[in-house]
Amino acid sequence: AQSVTQLGSHVSVSEGALVLLRCNYSSSVPPYLFWYVQYPNQGLQLLLKYTTGATLVKGINGFEAEFKKSETSFHLTKPSAHMSDAAEYFCAVSEGTGRRALTFGSGTRLQVQP
Amino acid sequence: DSGVTQTPKHLITATGQRVTLRCSPRSGDLSVYWYQQSLDQGLQFLIQYYNGEERAKGNILERFSAQQFPDLHSELNLSSLELGDSALYFCASSVAVDRGRNTIYFGEGSWLTVV
Numbered sequence: 001a002q003s004v005t006q007l008g009s010h011v012s013v014s015e016g017a018l019v020l021l022r023c024n025y026s027s028s029v030p031p032y033l034f035w036y037v038q039y040p041n042q043g044l045q046l047l048l049k050y051t052t053g054a055t056l057v058k059g060i061n062g063f064e065a066e067f068k069k070s071e072t073s074f075h076l077t078k079p080s081a082h083m084s085d086a087a088e089y090f091c092a093v094s095e096g097t098g099r100r101a102l103t104f105g106s107g108t109r110l111q112v113q114p
Numbered sequence: 115d116s117g118v119t120q121t122p123k124h125l126i127t128a129t130g131q132r133v134t135l136r137c138s139p140r141s142g143d144l145s146v147y148w149y150q151q152s153l154d155q156g157l158q159f160l161i162q163y164y165n166g167e168e169r170a171k172g173n174i175l176e177r178f179s180a181q182q183f184p185d186l187h188s189e190l191n192l193s194s195l196e197l198g199d200s201a202l203y204f205c206a207s208s209v210a211v212d213r214g215r216n217t218i219y220f221g222e223g224s225w226l227t228v229v
Binding site for chain 2: 036041042043044045046049090101102103104105106107
């Protein structure tokens, strides 16, 4: 069965600081992994996804994530936080070459302090 | 704007009542998904339809049902509502079922409050 654990329900960083949001997954087969962002009163927007190939994936708004099979992790990073990055971030997994429905983590709320 | 349209945006109803949430997928998308987001359960997958047929079922209660119509819009029916059904219900769509190749786009959700 597939599952996702996001460490830290709230993360606070200063503007310009590194953003690191942690995600660990469990999957019985090679997974497809996703990060979504949810701004207040909006739906979820895809930031980036890993399917196959290069393990470092670049997404929108300067975010990137690295798939590490040995650590079963897919952490999201951004070198320099911006105020507009304040939102809730969800990691998700779909195993079976993406044919199973997405299973989401519990989310991490990112605060960016001026 | 994701192109997925959900109505109504907000709904307040009483316990025991029945409501219908409507979703219009992005133009060309054949697959529709319903998710429930609540404070205690997080984002839970409810059900998926592909081109009118049920494709996958998640944590959907028996009091809930859904369908996808020939024009590909979908409705989620919630009956015998309980206080715990208060949540944000998302509809999402994709071209096909392969989540790897086909991005899933989410609507802005329908806020349901049961009082």
